[in-house]
Ligand code: GDP
């Protein structure tokens with residue numbers, strides 16, 4: 001669980017090409033089940049059975065031209081703080097640049113696990129040139145070609161060995177919640193309102209994941225672990241405003257929890273950054289509760305909340321089945337309700353439906369509205385079963401799974417959601433050969 005690899009390096013060295021190569025196969029599996037569109041910055045990878053997340057830091061625009069170096073430096077520092085392994089990409093054709101020197105110096109001083117990918121080594125003849133990069137003083141260096149894949153296997157063998165072992169002293173029965181959102185949305189205020197000043201801690205559990213601490217609480221009759229991100233604990237960081245920073249922070253917290261409480265600021269609406277965090281939650285297949293906070297500051301008419309909720313759901317469509325709660329962390333309005341909803345979403349996420357119940361309900365619907373024939377062939381769904389998984393996952397066994405299209409996947413998902421409560425929970429729908 002929860003290993004993050006961050007790809008750093010200057011523009012044009014091949015970071016996004018390498019990102020695609022690393023995430024292609026694993027992400028395809030995730031995407032197939034979820035219908036979520038691909039993300040070019042954050043994805044899942046797997047090598048030798050080891051899973052990890054990959055973030056391409058180059059996907060985050062560095063705004064000011066003038067302060068380019070400073071901004072890049074900041075990004076590298078954040079990546080070092082937040083990721084388990086840094087994959088530093090350089091380009092064999094251009095050789096070592098000033099930027100590469102500067103970054104390698106930071107990495108030498110501050111980073112624990114660094115791997116250098118000397119990219120664009122498309123053939124054997126270029127391998128000797130790759131070794132010039134040893135002069136940067138970092139030892140784990142691999143000549144690779146992101147385009148044709150050469151050398152990436154050796155690099156990945158080493159990479160997965162470098163990933164820290166993640167072991168938790170954790171009780172799987174206790175739900176893990178986290179509060180995420182843009183800076184100033186009200187996360188710390190919510191946590192203070194919810195749990196007070198550490199008075200109700202049962203036992204502090206330290207996750208081995210850096211900067212992410214599970215604290216166990218027993219409040220209002222609920223037992224839960226709160227995944228506290230350092231972003232919440234250490235306030236007023238210099239780079240708190242950088243989108244890259246808050247996204248990196250959110251990734252770790254999200255990956256470590258079951259249900260994410262996404263806080264948005266009612267006075268700002270649902271912005272780009274909120275959207276990014278929402279999709280991170282969705283693509284990690286975690287439960288979600290959306291809190292529209294600072295609701296005390298909004299002038300209300302009869303339909304204000306309803307309209308806000310409708311607009312919000314329209315923005316996250318087709319995923320619209322999640323709770324939205326209007327809160328005020330400072331006035332302590334609906335704080336308890338937020339916790340209740342998170343618990344409910346956790347229960348929904350764990351819901352198991354028996355095979356006969358599933359088939360009794362779905363087969364008649366499918367009979368009436370079968371998947372459209374494709375290439376002159378009828379698709380026949382024979383039976384449905386829920387697979388054991390942390391996320392509700394339903395396998396539809398049929399003769400020609402490859403011909404079932406996204407709209408039909410949505411159709412059956414909506415039917416499932418109408419009949420059983422899966423509010424706030426992502427769902428995997430798989431069509432399998434039988
Ligand atoms: P980024 O800006 O670091 O994300 O770089 P990109 O992945 O966008 O790649 C920049 C350019 O380098 C593109 O034209 C790629 O096709 C090219 N490129 C990437 N990897 C390789 C490689 O392994 N060999 C060669 N010859 N070109 C590559």
Ligand code: GDP
Nearest residue numbers: 183184185186187188189293294295328329330
């Ligand atoms: P964080 O960065 O997400 O942890 O946000 P904070 O909890 O530090 O809150 C940022 C600012 O918004 C602080 O000045 C809070 O007092 C204020 N704030 C948080 N929640 C509310 C709320 O519900 N209503 C109002 N009016 N202000 C709030």
